[in-house]
Ligand SMILES: Nc1ncnc2c1ncn2[C@@H]1O[C@H](COP(=O)(O)OP(=O)(O)OP(=O)(O)O)[C@@H](O)[C@H]1O
Ligand SMILES: [Mg+2]
């Protein structure tokens with residue numbers, strides 16, 4: 001009966017959750033997935049969950065992926081809901097990506113750049129043929145990849161270094177007394193948004209949404225003619241200055257993907273013609289996301305460089321308000337909750353309007369006859 | 370209600386002084402000064418890029434000038450620099466005492482709302498809360514701008530360009546403003562439609578005793594509508610005077626060129 | 635999504651703070667509440683937290699409750715007027731779990747009532763707090779998508795656009811067609827969304843004795859109507875505000891003046907109408923009121939019962 005299904009109550013909830021657990025486990029004849037397996041072998045899923053979940057913890061992210069049955073936005077939500085309850089001890093120092101232990105580093109701007117191109121573990125240039133050898137499980141682990149002949153440059157200079165002596169690229173702004181960056185997990189959106197707020201929103205933003213926006217921009221909806229200055233991925237140290245010590249200590253290491261997109265800028269009254277940058281940064285290895293983020297970041301900087309803004313990707317309110325998949329998913333799916341009080345009100349109105357419609361029609365007909 | 374020479378001029382409704390607007394290092398307009406009396410129609414003419422729109426936007430409070438003052442004889446505060454008013458006060462004054470007819474009706478109408486509601490909105494903005502009375506005055510105004518009143522509930526997109534412009538005119542006059550700004554109000558229309566709309570505008574302005582500042586690059590429009598003309602070139606006013614004087618006996622070489630080029634067409 | 639809190643939550647070594655949120659966050663929310671009460675109807679931006687229930691499922695209301703609840707409170711939670719709708723059950727369980735609080739279905743007994751889409755039929759009293767879950771706090775959002783624009787409209791008290799929409803309604807339907815989430819004017823200053831309650835409930839907001847708090851978690855806004863505040867539903871002089879009425883009475887308790895839900899009985903078009911406020915209906919039946927279908931299976935189902943927990 002309809003009445004019972006909407007007023008399901010306690011029992012229905014408990015039973016539904018039992019069923020969910022059963023489905024999550026799947027066929028008990030198949031080995032249970034271990035969190036460690038997710039962490040090691042579905043590592044890009046783990047990376048995405050950490051990135052958009054704003055929480056760097058491979059084990060928790062793997063657990064979330066397992067618990068969410070592989071539904072990544074659901075896993076991101078789980079990790080976020082956990083993160084928000086954690087106490088805060090303070091903020092780390094900004095990480096130095098130039099000091100990254102690089103596993104991958106490519107630039108599309110120059111054939112050779114200081115530090116060289118490092119292809120690293122990438123899907124690029126693989127042929128996307130299903131590998132049936134992987135289906136035959138239990139084989140020996142793959143041979144380790146051979147070592148490079150020469151040791152890598154360290155620190156690995158970033159793309160800005162190429163331009164440094166010519167001033168062709170806008171500078172990093174580094175101030176010692178930088179104000180605390182905006183924190184969207186503690187403050188609501190504010191408009192117009194500064195770049196720190198925008199970058200945080202983009203870093204937490206849904207990969208699919210940012211990918212589509214970046215793509216739309218490339219196709220001419222607010223194009224910034226981006227050029228991939230550099231992508232790098234690898235490990236960086238995280239440093240923190242405890243109040244008791246007063247100097248920085250290393251508290252751990254994180255894997256990051258960083259992307260710098262270059263866009264030409266014709267100059268204005270105040271600024272000379274120069275390359276400007278779009279910036280993308282993610283936890284783990286999320287290259288597609290980092291590139292999309294960099295393109296969208298640059299598109300949103302139209303005010304600074306006096307570009308006309310008429311494409312969706314340039315609309316700060318549109319982009320920032322709709323990029324968070326935890327917000328979006330919750331609100332879209334809240335339509336599943338009962339709405340029968342408002343629906344009843346609506347039904348009443350539409351019945352009344354229908355009645356009036358037929359009365360009018362009948363009156364017209366009578367008049368005609 | 371033309372300004373009649375020889376009589377003592379009434380106090381100005383609007384008084385502009387030293388009005389200058391720079392866009393970075395591009396000049397919009399420079400050092401413009403004039404007075405406008407109640408009921409007077411001032412035409413701003415000049416070639417494309419001469420600064421007409423810039424000047425109009427600065428005067429009408431849409432664009433903050435780099436320097437200069439725009440004083441308006443407000444009902445609440447008397448003659449006041451509009452940029453000295455608080456933003457709520459300025460917006461209220463604009464709602465109550467001004468109208469603005471855009472060149473493109475899309476900029477001046479709510480395209481998702483019926484023509485009738487577009488016309489009635491200024492009344493609601495000023496606190497009218499009687500549907501029937503608003504409906505009636507909307508119908509009266511649609512009639513005045515020669516629109517079929519049976520189409521009151523149609524959306525603007527279902528009207529032709531000329532009809533949309535009439536809706537915009539009605540929307541900007543219904544609340545009884547004292548000063549109306551018009552930026553190329555007939556600019557986007559073809560010649561025959563233009564002529565009818567101009568006639569209508571002229572009658573309305575005369576009947577209502579409205580003060581108007583109208584921007585146009587069309588000398589015919591200027592002659593028909595304006596009591597007085599201001600000729601702009603490169604952001605500056607190069608000549609000003611009674612319309613007939615300026616057009617029949619232009620002093621500045623640029624005005625002469627402007628007038629003769631019209632005559633040649 | 636209803637029991638994300640592990641069993642340990644209630645144990646001495648609980649994983650989470652009392653009422654889930656940490657004390658700093660509660661303090662921030664309480665400050666926002668005070669500001670909201672000081673400026674009735676004004677939407678106060680606040681640092682909404684991620685909650686263990688999805689956005690759109692009551693995160694705003696839950697944060698408000700979490701910020702004001704204490705062990706002595708008696709908590710009631712309804713959705714669509716009923717205590718036994720799934721999401722209401724889920725949220726009530728959550729607070730029973732994390733705040734060690736007594737729960738009730740009795741409107742009169744509750745100190746905090748959290749609601750989605752209804753105001754209880756029984757008039758609220760001084761000392762009670764009604765917490766609304768709000769999906770979209772901005773009454774003008776349907777007419778103007780940009781927050782930067784709508785904030786300016788509130789600041790300058792420029793509400794012509796809202797009246798334009800009512801005007802259009804009358805032109806199109808011969809009446810103001812808004813049925814739920816019908817906009818109100820608070821203390822003749824701020825236009826406010828009453829949340830998606832049916833307009834039937836709007837008059838209950840005016841001069842209400844209880845504190846009314848509104849929380850929108852996803853949109854990160856809190857607003858409030860303090861006790862004894864003027865709340866006026868928008869209308870025109872010649873099209874005055876009016877509420878819904880039914881030709882039917884409640885099939886179970888015979889109520890003539892309560893908001894009714896339509897219950898489909900079969901696929902032949904048979905239906906019955908029952909009170910949307912389940913506790914109100916049960917209380918009336920307990921007092922001996924009888925409706926035309928009293929004794930129907932639903933009657934047992936929804937009878938007055940002890941709190942579930
Ligand atoms: N937003 C802007 N930014 C920079 N320069 C501008 C801007 N708007 C106008 N200008 C410049 O200011 C000058 C005056 O422009 P304005 O639009 O006022 O001319 P106009 O007389 O209205 O021209 P038209 O008849 O073509 O409408 C021009 O040189 C124009 O390029
Ligand atoms: Mg112009």
Ligand SMILES: [Zn+2]
Nearest residue numbers: 884887909915
């Ligand atoms: Zn009942």
